[in-house]
Amino acid sequence: MEDRSDNLLVEQAIRGDGESFTELCRRYYGPLVAIGHAILGDRHLAEDAAQEAFAKAAAHLPRLRRADQFGSWVAAICRNEARGLYRARRRSQIDDQRPREEAPAGSDETGEAVKAALKGLPEDAREVVFLRFYDGLSYDQISAVLGISEQAINGRLRRAKRRLAELLRRHGFDEVEL
Amino acid sequence: MSEHKGEPWLDRQLRRAVGGDTPSFDAESWKRRHRDEYEALLARAGQSGRGRVRWVWGRRGAGLAVAAAVILAVGMFLTNEPRRTIPPEDLVAASPAEMMNMMSLRLAYEQGGFDGLDRQLLSTLDEFGPRSLGVPSWRLF
Numbered sequence: 001m002e003d004r005s006d007n008l009l010v011e012q013a014i015r016g017d018g019e020s021f022t023e024l025c026r027r028y029y030g031p032l033v034a035i036g037h038a039i040l041g042d043r044h045l046a047e048d049a050a051q052e053a054f055a056k057a058a059a060h061l062p063r064l065r066r067a068d069q070f071g072s073w074v075a076a077i078c079r080n081e082a083r084g085l086y087r088a089r090r091r092s093q094i095d096d097q098r099p100r101e102e103a104p105a106g107s108d109e110t111g112e113a114v115k116a117a118l119k120g121l122p123e124d125a126r127e128v129v130f131l132r133f134y135d136g137l138s139y140d141q142i143s144a145v146l147g148i149s150e151q152a153i154n155g156r157l158r159r160a161k162r163r164l165a166e167l168l169r170r171h172g173f174d175e176v177e178l
Numbered sequence: 179m180s181e182h183k184g185e186p187w188l189d190r191q192l193r194r195a196v197g198g199d200t201p202s203f204d205a206e207s208w209k210r211r212h213r214d215e216y217e218a219l220l221a222r223a224g225q226s227g228r229g230r231v232r233w234v235w236g237r238r239g240a241g242l243a244v245a246a247a248v249i250l251a252v253g254m255f256l257t258n259e260p261r262r263t264i265p266p267e268d269l270v271a272a273s274p275a276e277m278m279n280m281m282s283l284r285l286a287y288e289q290g291g292f293d294g295l296d297r298q299l300l301s302t303l304d305e306f307g308p309r310s311l312g313v314p315s316w317r318l319f
Contacts, residue, residue: 016223018216022205029203037196047201055212058219114195133189133196161188168188176183 006144010067021061025054028071031145032078034134038127039082040089041119049085053078072147110173117167125160132157 004012004020006027012020032053036046057074064073118126131142139150146153165178209216286298 013219014222016220018209018220021216021219022203022209025205025208026203030201033201043198043201050201051208051211054208055215058212058215061219062222110191111195114191118192118195129192130196133192134198135200136197161185164192165188173183176188178185178188 006070007067010061010064010070014061014064021058024070024074028074028145029054030135031071031131031137031141032075034130034137035075035078035127035145036082036085037134038130039079039123040086045085045089046082049078049082052081056081069147071144075145075147113168113171113173114164116171117164120167121160121163125156125163128153128156129160129164 004023006024009020009024013024029050032050033043033046036049037043040046040049053074056077064070118129121129128142128146131137131145137145139153142153143150148156162178165176168176282298283295286294288294290297
């Protein structure tokens with residue numbers, strides 16, 4: 001199964017092959033959760049957004065015009081789902097009622113400052129940081145999801161890191177230099 | 179001595195802040211939760227080739243091939259079309275002289291605008307002075 005290319009899986013899924021579609025979901029679940037997490041700041045909601053995105057993709061797969069754009073297509077659906085969830089959460093103020101996500105073990109002042117700085121990034125910059133560091137995706141994999149060149153990803157990531165360093169310096173980390 | 183906080187330091191901090199355990203997709207749970215969408219996908223297995231035609235049509239290569247075929251067909255049609263002949267009653271010029279005059283006037287206009295037209299009119303008048311003996315005067319005008 002792993003040997004089958006995304007294009008082949010997409011073509012088989014369009015013809016109604018459920019196993020091919022679930023294989024595509026397995027391949028893209030991590031990146032989609034990373035995208036959702038970058039927008040929502042919540043792992044559980046990010047997983048919901050990713051699963052809803054797959055449901056919409058299953059329903060509208062024949063609309064996909066190019067099999068090689070499945071990654072960026074489903075990522076765009078996920079982004080919309082996550083933004084919708086974010087708006088709904090803000091409206092209903094669930095944020096305050098929902099228990100905050102547990103900080104990873106070893107979290108400290110630096111970790112909190114980095115998280116705060118991440119929130120200060122523009123969405124596209126935060127997204128590429130999450131894709132790169134959430135699941136250790138390669139530039140090639142990120143390119144498949146964002147639909148932009150590896151060079152563009154590198155540029156976006158470098159700008160994001162420079163901005164993060166700047167934000168950290170403002171938070172008192174004077175010695176951060178990039 | 180404090181650690182140098184360069185790019186490797188920031189990368190480590192980002193991995194700590196962003197990274198977690200790799201999310202794994204639970205296909206069975208997803209299928210149960212989104213039964214309608216999944217069944218809609220499976221239902222396409224029994225459909226006719228219409229979906230496939232639409233899929234092929236939607237691909238860029240197929241679109242280009244169709245566009246190329248249309249251009250080729252139009253080109254062949256235009257090159258093979260028999261030359262249109264104007265029926266005699268539709269002739270816009272009543273005599274050879276008038277016809278020649280119109281053709282030369284049109285060429286003169288295309289090449290030199292109204293100045294060219296003027297020059298051609300003068301030249302035509304000069305040329306039409308002596309006529310061929312074999313051509314009766316009524317054929318000229």
